Amino acid sequence: MSIKDIYQAVIDFNNAKVVELVKHELANGTDVSTILNDGLIAAMDEVGRLFSEGELFVPEMLRSAQAMKAGLDELKPLLAQSAAKSAGTIVIGTVKGDLHDIGKNLVAMMMEGAGFDVIDLGVDVDTEKFVKTAKEKNANVICMSALLTTTMPGMEEVIKAVKAQGLDIKTMVGGAPVTQEFANKIGADGYAEDAPGAVEKARELASA
């Protein structure tokens, strides 16, 4: 058994096996950051690549992300004490009035897969809740999603609130009716057309 097996178990979305293998490596004294980076995150990078090439479908990617998360949960208690650190903290939700969360869920999953701490506030999230949670959790990025064209203005409110309070928190927007132009107009720090793009953008913003 090795890190390679963890990598493969994530790709095969075998949650139980990922957990078992991670425990085994920890017991063997393998470095936490090695398990995280070479096992879990490397596997999700490969899953992302296979997805981009059309070999893996969305549900397969989701299941791999879930398997990755199962492994990550084993590491979490140890991560705080180790050198390995999270890619950043994300607060995510659909904006006020919008209950459509398929896209948001996909983005949240992929961000977890990429090693972010993701706090998913669910649907119909108002400005106060976005900002309050982000402050409490010391988040790097607030990610907002809208499907309805009529709920998009809620995004601008959150961005205004973040700026008004002078917070060092980046904002990202997405969803079918949202465009780069709209993101610029409302002063969002980031926009992406799809879930893989959102992960890339979040990496960029969190490391900035």
Next chain:
Amino acid sequence: MQQFTRFFTDEQRVRIHEASLEILENVGLLVRNKKAREIFAKHGCEVDNQTTLVKIPRKIVEECRKSFVPTYTFTAQDPQYDVTLPGDRPVVVTGSSAPNIIDPITGEERRATSADIANIAYLINELPGFDVFSISTLAEDAPKGQFSLSRFYPALKNCKKPVRSNTPSIADLEQVLELGYLIAGSKEAYMERPFINHHYCPVVSPLTMDVESTEAVIYLTEMGLPVYGTIVPNAGMTSPMTMMGTLVLGNAEFLALATLIQLIRPGAPMIYAVLSTVADMRTGNYAPGAVETGILQMAHTEMARFYNVPSGGYIGLTNSHVNDAQSGYETGINTTAALCAGADLFNMGGLLGSLMAFDFAKAVIDNEIALMLKRIKRGMEFSEENMALDLIKQVGPGGSYMDLEHTMANMRTTAVLPKVANRDPRGRWEDMGRPDAHARALKEAKKILTKENPARFPAELDEKIRAHFPGIVAGDARWYE
């Protein structure tokens, strides 16, 4: 009597209905709107205000079914444009609420404005294939507090056909109704002929009713104004990855909404409207242009006939971003399939990129598709007279029908005479600069929109409206350049 394509036996339709009842009774649905929960509770549904879960016993659904009505009317400012389902089927409607428009001059996608809505309204008023104008886009230039007003005013000012759309809040809805009262002359006059037709998607699949849209549906139903909802499951994402699972879930969702409406006002007209789709699981992309959308529309239409309510929905949408072969075949195949199954309402016109952008040329092409659908509906018109047996005897073998009175009498009505579809020989087409369907359609839109619009409000009424809503957008149709 017209025959329709059917997938199911009578027994299978009953089974689909039973399965839907089972979902409502045993699984239930989340009802986020408090008022809706109160209505369900008052009539004997099992309501948990903590979780917002509502379970609807089958006998309540069955009781509500008794007050379903078989017709639905879209009222227009000008009564000559009133249309009623199913008698006037296929009723063709524009697709609605896209944020963007393809600029007809630059060809680039940009945010749409109230001036675009004025132009689109005028175009739809003039294109004979369209029966209802569902306001195609949003208006980015809307002044604060006039989000919906900035859409409905240019629409009603430039289109005398029934105008349809939604509003994001009760405040917006009340403002729009106020506009209706002003145009009608009084609230009473408006209630006689409510020419603003309301539509919402209050059910978010799977099995959830939202707050705002549900509130609007309750509000309008209580007022006795026309409103209907569209059910929008997306297989693989918000419904099972089988056609049957999506049908049953969507059917249950229709019944839940129909039950709410009938509990409020028994006999309130409804449309069994859907946009049931199958997600592209390779990417998770939304695929309203997929052929499965048409197949699901056919199946829902069959269930609508089982309930004896008019049917239809967003059918004939495309995922294509341009007027290419894809946009044509996606709109064409899906609408034809739905028509053959007996769908009454087609929300199909003018949008590209799965409801994201309006395109003038697409609207003109869709007008032509609409005319073809209406021609299919007319069908063969069987009659002794139409068989023209006497004429066939008279002309005999080897004769010609070209210069006959009979030909002249029928030649303008027997066939659709398209303005976009090209039938010229190649040489002539090349001489014209090889225009494709998009170029020909855009030219047609320009031809219409460079003429003065006869459908505007009288000056006196317009002054009254503008004084009532200070800062309201201009709302005038004027071609670009």
